[in-house]
Amino acid sequence: MDKCNRINKIDICYHPDLPLELPLEKGISQEEAIRIAIDTLNVQKRVAGTVSGEQVIYPKDDTFYVAWKVAVPLINPVEEWHVFLEFIGGNILDILDALLKATGRGRVFIPNPVVALGDRLLTAESEIPDRAYTDVVLNDLDKSGYLKGPYVDTCTTPNRAKEPDLIFNYSRSDPGFKEVMAYYHIDTAQRYIQSLGFTNLCSKTIKVNVQGDFVNNSYYNPDARELIFGTWYIDDAQDADIILHEYSHVMLDEQVPGFGHNWNTCPIAEGFGDFFAACFFAEINGGFNRELMLRIRDEARGLITQFFL
Ligand SMILES: [Zn+2]
Known part of the structure; x- marks a missing residue:
């Protein structure tokens, strides 16, 4: 009915005279x-x-x-x-x-080929073999055929990937691959955060553009609630370390708006992002990431010592 109590529409689910025989013999319990x-x-x-x-x-x-x-x-x-x-x-x-949500499938790096293959010498030009990829489940897609769910929507990516059967099996040369990376890793990180008891920390959908320009690095735009991943050298969204680093900016900004945008907070925000990503993937491939991070830390310490002494 409208404001003047006029009837505008009738939905009726009433079926008269059903051609139905009520079962006389006993059915299943x-x-x-x-x-x-x-x-x-x-x-x-x-x-x-x-x-x-x-x-x-x-x-x-x-x-x-x-x-x-x-x-x-x-x-x-x-x-x-x-x-x-x-x-x-x-x-x-x-x-x-009943939930009108669907489970998709895809292929990703966890977190990147260096860790997945245990090879620190890979370069942007290296051939990446199939075993660097992991088959994963993509949770709670909305059935539109796009990578859109409760925590991530790749809607601002130009020419975004669409798969009506929700199977997103790409290799890294395919532009859709980075969207699968962003969807899977942000969704997984958000579920992990919730499992710790933080149930409303960036628990809303954020928009993701995995096809940013090659001038800017990746960054978070809090006004638009959008993450943009840069495409200089190796595209940022091909590496889940970078995806989680950027997502940690969203986490901090939700708690203290603007955190990380001045000289006092910037080092803390950047450090937290790297620390979160490094811890999240520390045990992948038999602890390869953990050992690699420790070695890089020691090498960096050596360089700093040389520089100042
Ligand atoms: Zn950062």
């Missing part, structure tokens, strides 16, 4: 319906909380079925499925995603 639903989804180990069933009339292909609707909540990742089964016999009629 609620427990059995739940068991079939869980077996069909093959998610025995991921069930979270109570799986419930209710009896419904379910329309499909011009036929109305007496059915069980079973709601199955899951964790790792969080999902909820509604399974509809025929009351008689328990045949599956439909399986629907």
Whole structure:
């Protein structure tokens, strides 16, 4: 109804005269319906909380079925499925995603080929073999076919990647690869932060442009809530160390707006970003990143000592 109480639209879900025979023979029990639903989804180990069933009339292909609707909540990742089964016999009629979110797949570096391959001598021109890549799950995509979810949206990237089947398997020469890197690593870092108990620290969506220019480095624009990754030499978003460094600027800015933008706070903000990324990936490839960071620290100390003495 509008402001003057005039009716503008009627939605009706009422179906008169259903051509439906109420089953006289006994159908399957609620427990059995739940068991079939869980077996069909093959998610025995991921069930979270109570799986419930209710009896419904379910329309499909011009036929109305007496059915069980079973709601199955899951964790790792969080999902909820509604399974509809025929009351008689328990045949599956439909399986629907109740959260309207989807799980995609992609390939990334964790965090970069130097660490993944344990080879410090790689250069921008090095051939990167397949084993440098890791297959990963991309959580909570919104089904648009874009890399868009609760914490990351690559919407400001020009010619952004679109895959209707949500399979984003690129190699690094493909421009879409950097978007997968940004989506996966920011989403993973945010979930880690939440697992520590910080549930509203950058828990909103940030926009990401992985195709910044080659003059500027990567940076965060707090007014637009946008991260921009530079493309000079090796593109920044090909390295998750840099992605997490930049994301740490978002974390700090959310707590103290403008933190890192003056000479007093800048060194702390830059140091925190590097420290966060180094710790996050410290144990990858048998602790290669940790050992490498320690060696670089010692080398830097040596240089500084030489310089000042
Ligand atoms: Zn920085």
